[in-house]
Amino acid sequence: KRAVLETVSALGKQGHECVEFTSPLNTSAMEVFLGLASSDGYKKMLSHLASDPMANSLFLATLSPRLPFFVRSLVCWVARTVLGDPLFSRFFSLAREKSVSEFTDLTDQRDKVTTAWYEQVWDKYGSDGIIVPVQSLPVISHGGSTYLSPLAAATIIYNVIDSPVGTIPVTRVNPDTDQLSTDFVVGASGRSKVLEKRMYLSKNSAYDPKSMEGMPAGVQLAGKKWEDEKVLAMMHVVDEALGPRGFGPGSWKLR
Numbered sequence: 001k002r003a004v005l006e007t008v009s010a011l012g013k014q015g016h017e018c019v020e021f022t023s024p025l026n027t028s029a030m031e032v033f034l035g036l037a038s039s040d041g042y043k044k045m046l047s048h049l050a051s052d053p054m055a056n057s058l059f060l061a062t063l064s065p066r067l068p069f070f071v072r073s074l075v076c077w078v079a080r081t082v083l084g085d086p087l088f089s090r091f092f093s094l095a096r097e098k099s100v101s102e103f104t105d106l107t108d109q110r111d112k113v114t115t116a117w118y119e120q121v122w123d124k125y126g127s128d129g130i131i132v133p134v135q136s137l138p139v140i141s142h143g144g145s146t147y148l149s150p151l152a153a154a155t156i157i158y159n160v161i162d163s164p165v166g167t168i169p170v171t172r173v174n175p176d177t178d179q180l181s182t183d184f185v186v187g188a189s190g191r192s193k194v195l196e197k198r199m200y201l202s203k204n205s206a207y208d209p210k211s212m213e214g215m216p217a218g219v220q221l222a223g224k225k226w227e228d229e230k231v232l233a234m235m236h237v238v239d240e241a242l243g244p245r246g247f248g249p250g251s252w253k254l255r
Helices: 002-013 026-037 045-049 056-066 069-082 086-094 102-123 149-161 193-203 227-240
Strands: 130-133 165-172 215-224
Touching: 002 130, 002 165, 002 215, 002 227, 026 102, 026 149, 056 149, 069 086, 086 149, 086 193, 102 149, 149 193, 149 215, 165 227, 215 227
Parallel strands: none
Antiparallel strands: 130 215, 165 215
16 A cells, blocks of 8 residues: 555656555456456466365465355355355355356356446546556465465456556565554455454464564556557656666665
């Protein structure tokens, strides 16, 4: 969040207009992605592993299709009714093998999400690009993505709507300014309670600004389809607006 706010502030000082908006399509885009990506139960993707071990980051993503129907249904019920996380329940239930009919319906839904994004975002606001966080955490420790692979949702949405995206470093984690807010409540933002608790409030929380001190935090700059060069140009504008901030070849060695 701080990286986005600092970017917006820097651009504002250069005379650029930045408009805050909330898209109602994030959940729909993630549903389409999960539905399409898991259509064969990830069999094709996993077949290339042969005797190699599966990466930890694929555990949660590939777990649901490997479960029997009644077990998957039970997990979804527990997440929805006991843990109070209907979003996690919905996403977990979508990761399963699909029929040809279901696959074609999801393909049609993807096209509708893309069309709706253009209508509700690009056309509505007339913007050149979108500034968004890369993900909810600055960095994930080794092995930490075993249960946190859904954090990729922040980048997945732009794959679904077929938008070019560039990332640019903005600042670094500072324990003095990046502590979790005292009034933070898991799930209050409408996101997954299960994932937010594991990220911020569990015994071994993934987010620890002290251990992450000095790690880069950046933003994504997303553009319209076929406007890859414009995204590169916007990255240059942002980089110039932010000015020197300790990034570049050899900068890490000085710390």
